[in-house]
Amino acid sequence: MRNTFANTFFEAGQQDPRLCVVVADISPAGAMDKFRQTFPARFINTGVAEQVMIGMCAGMALRGLKPFAYTIATFTLFRPYEFVRDDLCYQNLPVTIVGIGGGVTYSTLGGTHHAQEDVAIASAIPNMAVIAPCDPAETRLATLWCTQQERGPVYLRLGKAGEPDLTGAAIDAFEFGKIRYLQRGRDVCIMGYGPILKLGKDLATRFEAQGRSVSLISVHTVKPLDVEGIAAALKAHRQVVVLEEMAPHGGLATRVKEIAWDTRASCRLDTFALQDAFIHNYGSHGDLQAAHGLDLKTVAAQCGV
Amino acid sequence: MTSNEATFGFDAARARQRCLRYRRRILDISQQVTALHVAPAFSCLEMVDVVYHALLRRDPASAAPVFRDSFVMSKGHGCLSQYVILEDIGILMRDDLAAYCTPGGRLGAHPDYGVPGIEASTGSLGHGMGICAGMAYAEKVKQTDRVVHVILSDGEMQEGSTWESMMMAANLGLGNLVALLDLNDFQGLGRTSETHPSFYPILDKARAFGWEAAEVNGHDAGAVLRAITSRSGGKPFFLVGRTVKGKGVSYMENVPIWHYRSPSKEEYQKALAELAEVAA
Numbered sequence: 239m240r241n242t243f244a245n246t247f248f249e250a251g252q253q254d255p256r257l258c259v260v261v262a263d264i265s266p267a268g269a270m271d272k273f274r275q276t277f278p279a280r281f282i283n284t285g286v287a288e289q290v291m292i293g294m295c296a297g298m299a300l301r302g303l304k305p306f307a308y309t310i311a312t313f314t315l316f317r318p319y320e321f322v323r324d325d326l327c328y329q330n331l332p333v334t335i336v337g338i339g340g341g342v343t344y345s346t347l348g349g350t351h352h353a354q355e356d357v358a359i360a361s362a363i364p365n366m367a368v369i370a371p372c373d374p375a376e377t378r379l380a381t382l383w384c385t386q387q388e389r390g391p392v393y394l395r396l397g398k399a400g401e402p403d404l405t406g407a408a409i410d411a412f413e414f415g416k417i418r419y420l421q422r423g424r425d426v427c428i429m430g431y432g433p434i435l436k437l438g439k440d441l442a443t444r445f446e447a448q449g450r451s452v453s454l455i456s457v458h459t460v461k462p463l464d465v466e467g468i469a470a471a472l473k474a475h476r477q478v479v480v481l482e483e484m485a486p487h488g489g490l491a492t493r494v495k496e497i498a499w500d501t502r503a504s505c506r507l508d509t510f511a512l513q514d515a516f517i518h519n520y521g522s523h524g525d526l527q528a529a530h531g532l533d534l535k536t537v538a539a540q541c542g543v
Numbered sequence: 544m545t546s547n548e549a550t551f552g553f554d555a556a557r558a559r560q561r562c563l564r565y566r567r568r569i570l571d572i573s574q575q576v577t578a579l580h581v582a583p584a585f586s587c588l589e590m591v592d593v594v595y596h597a598l599l600r601r602d603p604a605s606a607a608p609v610f611r612d613s614f615v616m617s618k619g620h621g622c623l624s625q626y627v628i629l630e631d632i633g634i635l636m637r638d639d640l641a642a643y644c645t646p647g648g649r650l651g652a653h654p655d656y657g658v659p660g661i662e663a664s665t666g667s668l669g670h671g672m673g674i675c676a677g678m679a680y681a682e683k684v685k686q687t688d689r690v691v692h693v694i695l696s697d698g699e700m701q702e703g704s705t706w707e708s709m710m711m712a713a714n715l716g717l718g719n720l721v722a723l724l725d726l727n728d729f730q731g732l733g734r735t736s737e738t739h740p741s742f743y744p745i746l747d748k749a750r751a752f753g754w755e756a757a758e759v760n761g762h763d764a765g766a767v768l769r770a771i772t773s774r775s776g777g778k779p780f781f782l783v784g785r786t787v788k789g790k791g792v793s794y795m796e797n798v799p800i801w802h803y804r805s806p807s808k809e810e811y812q813k814a815l816a817e818l819a820e821v822a823a
Contacts, residue, residue, distance in 0.1 A: 258684070279684050282715070289704040290711050293673020294680060297691075300656075300663060301613075301681035320667060321704070325674060329656045329664050 241268035296325035311337030311353035341483030358488025379412035423451035430481035555765035582789035617671020618696035619653035669702025713753025761786035
C-alpha cells in the first residue's frame with residue numbers, strides 16, 4: 239500500500255506541479271524517493287516535528303499548493319491533533335494527511351505506534367473526510383482522488399506492505415462517499431475498511447462453504463459515510479458482519495448500529511473491532527489482530543459459521 | 544524621515560495620528576460589546592499599522608485594496624487592531640465592526656479565515672508561525688517575490704510549535720518571512736519577565752535558531768519600519784518590538800485586568816480625552 243501510494247503520488251505529481259509532500263522524518267519508501275529526487279522543492283522534511291508539518295501544509299494550501307502530510311499514522315494525527323483541527327479542518331483546506339500503518343500494523347513497536355483510535359478521532363472533526371482503502375489497487379484510486387479533490391481535509395489511512403489484492407474482481411468502481419461491492423450475494427453481507435477486509439474475504443469463503451451467498455463491501459470512505467448504501471445493505475441481507483481494525487467506539491461498527499436502529503433493520507448484526515485496551519503483545523500483525531479478537535477462528539465462531 | 548520611509552511613503556507623524564484614531568475606534572467598539580481584548584490590541588497597534596501602511600504591497604492589477612504580500616495575526620486576540628485598520632483602508636465595512644461579536648456579524652474576538660482581509664484563522668496560540676512558514680515556502684516554490692508577515696505574542700513564544708516552525712523557517716532559508724514579536728511582558732499570570740525569566744534574552748534565541756534579528760521600541764513605527772526594511776535578507780527576520788500592554792491609556796498600561804475588560808462610560812471618556820489630548 240505504501241509503495242502504491244508513493245508510485246501513484248509520483249505519477250500525479252508529474253502532472254500537477256501543486257502537489258507537494260511534507261514528511262516528518264519518515265524514510266521515503268518506494269517512489270517517494272524518486273519524487274524527492276525529481277522535485278526537491280516539493281519534498282519537505284520537517285524532521286521530528288509534526289506540528290510544523292501540519293501547520294506548513296495549511297500555509298502552503300492557503301497559497302494554492304496541494305500538500306500531503308505523510309508519516310506513521312499515530313504521528314500524523316495524535317501528536318499534532320490541534321493543528322489538524324484548527325489549521326486544516328477549521329479553515330477547511332484541501333490537505334491530505336497520509337497515515338501509514340493504521341490500526342495495529344506496527345505490531346512489534348508497541349502501543350506508542352498503534353493508531354487504534356485514529357478513525358474515530360479524525361471522523362469527529364468537522365469538515366474532515368476519512369478514507370481507508372483495503373488493498374493496493376484501491377489505494378491507487380483513493381490516492382488519485384485525493385490528488386484531485388478540492389473539497390477539504392482528508393485523512394487517508396493506509397496499511398504498510400504486503401496487502402493482498404481484494405478488488406481485482408470488484409463489482410463497483412471506486413467512488414468517494416459510496417460503499418463499494420467487491421462481490422454481491424443474497425444472504426450474508428460482510429463490510430469493513432482497510433486491510434482487515436482480507437479477514438472479511440476469508441470469512442466469506444467460510445459462509446460460502448456452507449452454501450450461503452455472500453456480499454463483500456469495502457467501506458473505503460468512512461466519512462462522509464454512505465448511509466443510504468449501508469441502510470440498503472442492512473435491508474437486503476439476513477446477516478450483516480462489520481469488521482474494523484479500530485477502537486470499538488466512534489467507528490464503522492457503531493455507525494452501522496445507529497443506521498440499523500434508525501432504519502428498523504431486522505437482520506442479524508455482528509460487529510468486530512479492536513478491544514478498548516492497550517494490549518502489550520508483540521509479534522506479527524496477525525498476532526496482534528488475534529490478540530484483539532480479530533482473527534478468523536474467533537470471528538467465524540461468533541458468526542456461527 | 545529616512546530613505547526607507549521615503550521609499551515606502553511612510554510618514555511617522557501621520558502614523559502617530561492614525562494610531563490615536565485607531566485606539567479611539569477600538570474604544571468605541573468596547574462600548575458596544577464586552578467581548579474584546581483592548582490592551583493586547585493597543586500593544587501591537589503601531590506594528591500592525593506599519594505592516595498595513597508600509598510593508599504590504601498593493602496588487603497593481605487590482606483597483607480594490609488587494610495585497611500581494613501576506614499578513615497573519617498569530618496573536619489572534621490582538622485582532623481589533625487589525626479590524627480597525629482593515630476598516631480604515633476599505634477592506635472591512637463600518638457595518639462589520641458595528642456587528643462585532645453579535646449574531647449575524649462576521650467578526651469575532653479572534654480572526655477567521657474567509658472574512659475579507661483575514662488570511663488565516665488564529666486564536667489558539669502557537670499556530671501562526673507554522674502557517675506563515677508554509678505560506679512563505681509556497682511563495683518560494685511558486686518563485687514569487689511575495690513576503691509573509693506575522694505578529695506574535697510573547698506568550699506564544701512558549702509554545703513548542705512556534706520553535707519547531709522557527710527552526711524549519713531557517714532550515715528552508717525563508718528570507719521572505721518577517722516575524723514581529725509584541726513583547727508586552729504580560730501573560731495570564733503576571734509579568735513574563737518574572738514568571739519565565741529564562742525566556743530572555745529572546746533576540747539571542749532567535750539568532751541561535753538561524754534568524755536575522757533586531758530589537759526596537761515597538762511603538763516607534765519609524766524604528767519598526769527601518770529595522771525591517773534594512774534587513775539583509777536570505778534568512779527569516781525576527782523583530783522584537785518592546786511594547787506596553789494597554790499603550791496609550793494611562794490607567795490601562797501594564798494593568799492585567801485590561802487584557803479582556805471593557806471600560807465603563809466614565810473610563811471610556813477619560814481614555815478618549817487622553818488620546819485626543821496627545822493628538823492635539
